[in-house]
Amino acid sequence: MSQTPHSDGSRRNAKGRERNRGQRNQQGERGRQGQGRRYSQKAPSQRSRRADPARTAAFKVLRAVSRDDAYANLVLPAEIRRATLDRRDAGFATELTYGALRAQGTYDSILSRCVDRGLDQLDAPILDALRLGVHQLLAMRVTTHAAVNETVGLVRAEIGAGPSGFVNAVLRRVSEKSMEQWVEEISGAEEAGSDAALALQHAHPAWVVRALKQSLKMHGRGEELQELLTADNASPEVHLVELPGVGQKRLASALEAGAAASHLVEGAAVFRGGDVGRLPGVPEGELRVQDIGSQWIARALAGAWTPETTDPDVAGERWLDLCAGPGGKAALLAALAAEHGATLLANEPAAHRAELVTKALSAVPAEAWSVRAGDGRSIAETSERYDRILIDAPCTGLGALRRRPESRWRRRPADLAELTVLQEELLDAGVGVLAPGGVLAYVTCSPHPAETLVQVEDVLRRHPELQLLDAHEAMASASLPAGAEAMEATAGQEAEGGSISSKLVQLWPHAHGTDAMFFALLHKPGRLQVQEQ
Numbered sequence: 170m171s172q173t174p175h176s177d178g179s180r181r182n183a184k185g186r187e188r189n190r191g192q193r194n195q196q197g198e199r200g201r202q203g204q205g206r207r208y209s210q211k212a213p214s215q216r217s218r219r220a221d222p223a224r225t226a227a228f229k230v231l232r233a234v235s236r237d238d239a240y241a242n243l244v245l246p247a248e249i250r251r252a253t254l255d256r257r258d259a260g261f262a263t264e265l266t267y268g269a270l271r272a273q274g275t276y277d278s279i280l281s282r283c284v285d286r287g288l289d290q291l292d293a294p295i296l297d298a299l300r301l302g303v304h305q306l307l308a309m310r311v312t313t314h315a316a317v318n319e320t321v322g323l324v325r326a327e328i329g330a331g332p333s334g335f336v337n338a339v340l341r342r343v344s345e346k347s348m349e350q351w352v353e354e355i356s357g358a359e360e361a362g363s364d365a366a367l368a369l370q371h372a373h374p375a376w377v378v379r380a381l382k383q384s385l386k387m388h389g390r391g392e393e394l395q396e397l398l399t400a401d402n403a404s405p406e407v408h409l410v411e412l413p414g415v416g417q418k419r420l421a422s423a424l425e426a427g428a429a430a431s432h433l434v435e436g437a438a439v440f441r442g443g444d445v446g447r448l449p450g451v452p453e454g455e456l457r458v459q460d461i462g463s464q465w466i467a468r469a470l471a472g473a474w475t476p477e478t479t480d481p482d483v484a485g486e487r488w489l490d491l492c493a494g495p496g497g498k499a500a501l502l503a504a505l506a507a508e509h510g511a512t513l514l515a516n517e518p519a520a521h522r523a524e525l526v527t528k529a530l531s532a533v534p535a536e537a538w539s540v541r542a543g544d545g546r547s548i549a550e551t552s553e554r555y556d557r558i559l560i561d562a563p564c565t566g567l568g569a570l571r572r573r574p575e576s577r578w579r580r581r582p583a584d585l586a587e588l589t590v591l592q593e594e595l596l597d598a599g600v601g602v603l604a605p606g607g608v609l610a611y612v613t614c615s616p617h618p619a620e621t622l623v624q625v626e627d628v629l630r631r632h633p634e635l636q637l638l639d640a641h642e643a644m645a646s647a648s649l650p651a652g653a654e655a656m657e658a659t660a661g662q663e664a665e666g667g668s669i670s671s672k673l674v675q676l677w678p679h680a681h682g683t684d685a686m687f688f689a690l691l692h693k694p695g696r697l698q699v700q701e702q
C-alpha cells in the first residue's frame with residue numbers, strides 16, 4: 170500500500186535533508202495563496218516551460234474561478250484565444266475545465282483520501298492542479314502516464330518545482346482505482362440511494378439533490394432524479410433563435426450549415442457543428458444563441474390568451490421585461506413586439522448588463538423598444554401600466570447547472586433567503602404595474618420550490634385579485650406539434666405540489682433538452698370582469 174503523500178510536498182534526500190524548502194515561509198509555516206508565497210526557489214525562467222497549452226488554459230480558468238469567483242464560461246474563451254489553441258486543443262481544454270469544475274465535490278472527496286490532511290490545508294493552486302489531474306485520470310481518455318506527467322509538468326511551469334513530487338504521488342494514488350471504484354468507496358459510507366450517496370455519485374451538493382428531488386416530485390417526475398442528475402453533468406447543446414421579422418431569414422443558412430430545426434418551437438434550431446460565431450446572422454444579432462426553453466417561454470408570454478380575451482391582437486400593447494439583462498428573452502420579445510405592433514420596455518439595474526440589453530436589441534427596429542437602467546422594484550416610477558410583463562427573476566440558477574459548471578459548488582442554501590425576498594419584491598412591483606386584463610410571466614432558471622411554487626402561492630395570497638392561468642396552455646399554443654404534445658404530457662403528470670402545481674410549467678434538461686426553467690402565468694382580470702364579480 171502506498172503511503173499518503175505529504176501535502177507540503179516535502180521529500181528528504183539521501184542525506185536526510187528536507188528538499189523543497191521553498192515551500193515554507195520565513196516562519197516555517199505553509200504559506201497561503203495571496204500571502205506572497207512562492208512555490209519554488211527557482212526563478213520563473215528556470216522553471217520547466219513544457220506545460221501543455223490546453224492544460225495550462227484549463228488551469229488558468231480554474232484559478233480564476235477559485236481565486237476571483239470568475240465564471241468559467243466567460244474566462245475560458247479568452248484563455249483559449251490567448252493560448253491560440255486549435256479546435257482540437259480547445260475542445261480538450263473545454264472538456265477538462267468543465268469536467269473538473271462540475272465534479273469538484275466528488276473529486277475533492279477522492280483527493281481527501283489520498284492526502285494526509287484536510288484539503289483546506291492545501292494551497293489553492295495545488296488543489297486546482299490536482300482536480301485537473303483527477304479529471305484526466307478518471308473521466309477522460311487520457312493515459313495514466315500522460316495525465317500524471319502532464320499535470321506534474323503543469324505544476325512545475327505554473328507553480329514551481331516544489332510541489333511537483335507531492336502532486337505526482339497523489340495522482341499515482343488516485344490512479345490506483347477507476348472512477349467506479351472510487352465512487353463506490355466514497356459513497357459506501359452513505360445509505361444506498363440516499364441524497365448524500367447520490368450527491369457523491371453525481372457530483373452535486375446534497376442540498377441541491379434534495380431540492381431537485383422535491384421539485385421533480387412536485388411535478389410528477391419523482392422517479393427521474395438520476396436522469397436529471399446525469400443530464401446536469403452533460404454538456405448542453407447550442408440552441409439558436411432567429412429573431413422573427415428582423416433582417417434576413419437566417420435559420421435556413423444555419424440549417425444548411427448543419428443545425429437541426431427544433432421540433433418544439435418555431436424559429437429555433439440545435440447546432441452541434443462548432444464555431445457558432447461564424448454562422449451568417451450571428452455577428453449581425455439576427456440569429457442568436459439562446460436556450461430553447463427561454464425562447465419557448467418568451468413566445469408563450471407574447472401569445473398568451475386570457476379568459477376574457479376576445480381579440481388576440483396585441484397591436485398597441487405595452488410590454489415590460491423587468492429583469493432583462495443580458496437581453497436574451499428581451500431580444501425575442503422585442504422582435505415579436507415589433508412584428509405585431511407592440512412596444513417593449515426592457516429594464517435592468519446593472520449598468521453593464523443594461524448595455525448588453527441595448528446591444529442584444531440593436532437588431533430590432535428601434536421604435537419597438539427602449540431600455541431602462543433601474544431597479545425593477547421602482548418600476549412604478551415609469552407611471553405606465555403594462556399589458557404583458559416578464560419577470561425573469563434573479564435566482565440560484567439551479568436549472569442551468571450544465572452551463573455554469575462551477576455554480577453548484579458556489580451556491581449556498583443561505584443564498585435563497587436573500588433571493589426569495591428580492592423575487593417577492595419584484596413580483597409585487599410587477600403586479601403593481603400590470604394593466605387590468607394583463608398577464609405576468611414569473612420565470613426562473615431554477616426549479617427550487619422556494620423560488621417557484623412557494624413564490625407563486627405567496628403572490629396569489631398577497632394579491633387575491635390575480636388569477637393563475639395554466640402555463641401549459643400558453644406554452645402549447647406557442648409550440649410546434651411536438652412541443653404541444655410535450656406540454657400536454659407534462660400537464661397530466663403534475664402530482665404532489667397541491668392544486669396549483671398543475672398549472673405551473675417546469676422544463677427539465679433530461680426531459681426537454683432545455684435548462685430547467687420554471688414558468689407561471691398570472692392574470693389581472695380586466696375592469697369589466699372585476700365589476701361583474
Ligand SMILES: C[S@@+](CC[C@H](N)C(=O)[O-])C[C@H]1O[C@@H](n2cnc3c(N)ncnc32)[C@H](O)[C@@H]1O
Binds near residue numbers: 516545595614
Ligand atoms: C435571470 S437574469 C435575466 C435573464 C434575461 N431575462 C435573459 O433572458 O437574458 C436576472 C436579471 O435580473 C437582474 N436583477 C437583479 N436585481 C434586480 C432588480 N432589483 N431589479 C431588476 N432586475 C434585477 C440581474 O442583473 C439579471 O440581469
